[in-house]
Amino acid sequence: MTASRYDLLPLNATTLERDLSRVTSSLVRAGAPVPTIRTAKRVDIPDSVVPWLVFEYGLAEILPYLTDQRAAIEGGVQWQQIRGTPAAILQALGWLNFNGEIDESEGGSYRWAEFQIGLDAPTSGEAIISQITAVARLSAPVRSRLQRIYSVYDFRRFVLDDSLLSDGAILSDHSGVRLRPDWPQISYGDYRSSSVNADFTVVSGGLSVIGIEVSNSNRFILDHSLMDEEWHVLNGDGARTEYLPTTASRFDAGTNWSSLLAWGDFPWEGSAYLVSSKITTMT
Incomplete structure (x- = not known):
């Protein structure tokens, strides 16, 4: 709106008519503020106007989660569009x-x-x-x-x-x-880890838990095979470990437990040690 009423007068307008047009024109007073109307709600918003804009845009429901009202206006309008x-x-x-x-x-x-x-x-x-x-x-x-x-x-x-x-x-x-x-x-869930710096010293060993590994290599068995095993392979082992009291009752008749569970003379180097091909000690 840069043109004035004077520019709209016909070519045969008199000097008096042109002077009257300039005097009565409101563009001199309103010409400068008019362009700011477009950006009044987006640029340099006065603090007193911010709550009213929040109400006008219907953003009160997001204020408990986006407490900054100016940020709510900036991001909330875009959020409403999508x-x-x-x-x-x-x-x-x-x-x-x-x-x-x-x-x-x-x-x-x-x-x-x-x-x-x-x-x-x-x-x-x-x-x-x-x-x-x-x-x-x-x-x-x-x-x-x-x-x-x-x-x-x-x-x-x-x-x-x-x-x-x-x-x-x-x-x-x-x-x-x-x-x-x-x-x-x-x-x-969360991943947590920690490390401890310590020097290991060979001391007398102590047997805490014994398990027997039973392999079922011919098929996948639902009650103890694992979901992440190679179930589609014919000879994929579905293995489980049982505690000694439960397993021992099944093997007492044909097993010499005194020889299997004898604690040998060997260094303690980790959390598990292979006693035989089927029995592993764990602490």
């Missing part, structure tokens, strides 16, 4: 300083509307879990349901027509627990 998508959930997790991924259920299944959130790090405390659940539900489509939150420790339910025995799946359900009836299932 609300109902996985991208909106990931953006809301960023307000709580989390990164993650969205795992949607496959279409056509009974639980097609459910989704899971995988976090890059486990959390601690009910308060933060409650916040993650709340922002996810605010961001997700109304038809969708947050079924599970997991981090590190993630084992899925066993699907007969899809899962492999070597997948480490669980027969009953996904890993995790439901701490509250209104919460999703929570499955967290």
Whole structure:
């Protein structure tokens, strides 16, 4: 709006008409402020106006999780534009300083509307879990349901027509627990390690636990074979270790335990030592 009313007068306008046009024109007073109307809600917002913009944009529901009102205006408007998508959930997790991924259920299944959130790090405390659940539900489509939150420790339910025995799946359900009836299932784990510097000294040994390894090399046995074994190989061993009291009752008749369990004269160099081809000591 740079033109004035004077520029709109016809060519045959008199000098008096042009002077009157300049005197009565409001562009002199309003010309400078008019361009700022476009950016008044985005640039240099006065503190007194910020709460009103939060109300106008309907962002009050995210203030418990994004307490800075200016940040809520800056990020909340964009969040509203993509609300109902996985991208909106990931953006809301960023307000709580989390990164993650969205795992949607496959279409056509009974639980097609459910989704899971995988976090890059486990959390601690009910308060933060409650916040993650709340922002996810605010961001997700109304038809969708947050079924599970997991981090590190993630084992899925066993699907007969899809899962492999070597997948480490669980027969009953996904890993995790439901701490509250209104919460999703929570499955967290963490890797912890420590080291101790010490000099080992050979001392008298002590036998603490003895196990006998029983191999079933001809088939996969559900009650004690492991899911991550090579089940599809004909001679894949499904092995288990039993404690001595349970195993001894099966072998008393034909086994000389006094000779098998004799503690030999050998250096103690680790947490396990092979006594024979089938008996291992463990501490």
